[in-house]
Amino acid sequence: MLMAIEKKIKLLKIQGVETDPLEKRLFALRNRFHAMFHSLDIKLIIMESDHIQAELEKNNGAGGAGTGPLTGVMAIGWALVAALLFYLIKKNVE
Numbered sequence: 001m002l003m004a005i006e007k008k009i010k011l012l013k014i015q016g017v018e019t020d021p022l023e024k025r026l027f028a029l030r031n032r033f034h035a036m037f038h039s040l041d042i043k044l045i046i047m048e049s050d051h052i053q054a055e056l057e058k059n060n061g062a063g064g065a066g067t068g069p070l071t072g073v074m075a076i077g078w079a080l081v082a083a084l085l086f087y088l089i090k091k092n093v094e
Helices: 002-014 020-036 042-060 067-093
Strands: none
Touching: 002 020, 020 042
8 A cells, every 4th residue: 555655656746746745644644654564563563553554545636636736737838828818908909
């Protein structure tokens, strides 16, 4: 599951999505998972494993699959269309 999330984060980063918060959360979860095994308390390990698994599931669907750059491109496109329309209207009025 960690590798799948890392691949999604890399894909989002290539698409221009800000992935720092996701990377930091994944790093923190990985460290918690690793540190958990320094304890020999089996009940604690099982409880923490369940909690970490739930956090990973929550992070698995995170990210907008590049909706930020798409929204920006659409906004610029509409602004250019509006500028062209205003230019044509001004040209016809004169």
